[in-house]
Amino acid sequence: EAGVAQSPRYKIIEKRQSVAFWCNPISGHATLYWYQQILGQGPKLLIQFQNNGVVDDSQLPKDRFSAERLKGVDSTLKIQPAKLEDSAVYLCASRNTDTYGYTFGSGTRLTVV
Amino acid sequence: AQSVTQPDIHITVSEGASLELRCNYSYGATPYLFWYVQSPGQGLQLLLKYFSGDTLVQGIKGFEAEFKRSQSSFNLRKPSVHWSDAAEYFCAVGARNAGNMLTFGGGTRLMVKP
Secondary structure: OOOOEEEOOEEEEOOOOOEEEEEEOOOOOOEEEEEEEOOOOOOEEEEEEEOOEEEEOOOOOOOOEEEEOOOOOOEEEEEOOOOHHHOEEEEEEEEOOOOOOEEEOOOEEEEEO | OOEEEOOOOEEEEEOOOOEEEOOEEEOOOOOEEEEEEEOOOOOOEEEEEEOOOOOEEEOHHHOEEEEEHHHOEEEEEEOOOOHHHOEEEEEEEEOOOOOOOEEEOOOEEEEEEO
16 A cells, blocks of 8 residues: 655745645545654654544644644645744654554655744 | 653664663553654654553564563563664554554664674
8 A cells, every 4th residue: 555645855944934744644544643753852743633623733833833634635734934943854644543553654854944 | 641751862782782772651551552663864664563462562673572561661672783773763652542642752763883
């Protein structure tokens, strides 16, 4: 099966600009997660979707971050405006509801200058 | 809420030597436990996972881990390290509820000396 697709792989923006990341999960996976991984740290959950509904967004900085999964398939994570501390790798993962098999994408590395 | 501690930030071993990476978790019930490996610029690759049953779990690339409930630990081991094992290793705990989110430790960076 195809893996979790993410784009772009790399993005460099200036602070206060906006940026969007895209994720296409494995076909049929109802659950989708966005994680933020700051250099030297473990991934931290930002938001979890079940189909097109949000299950947990308690760690999402909602003043600047937003995410959607309108049709229950692919998802977009947006940052507006970006801050220097948003520099990180943004990982998308999907999971089959019937199993505990997570699959992670390769991530988008964001650098805010 | 669950949490994971990986006490060793960096570990250096010689090629061919044995390896043990420590992981301690905090969770109110029996957790799902995972070990992932991440090479530079790459995503997370699952090495092994524990759900239930046999507490000694075999994974890919010759890795194994042992779940010890009394110690709240899930240490990763390999009898003989190869230079290609140099990477960052993450332990994660999964909640057995509707969210099923993964909580990761801070990671252990493994360096292998020739």
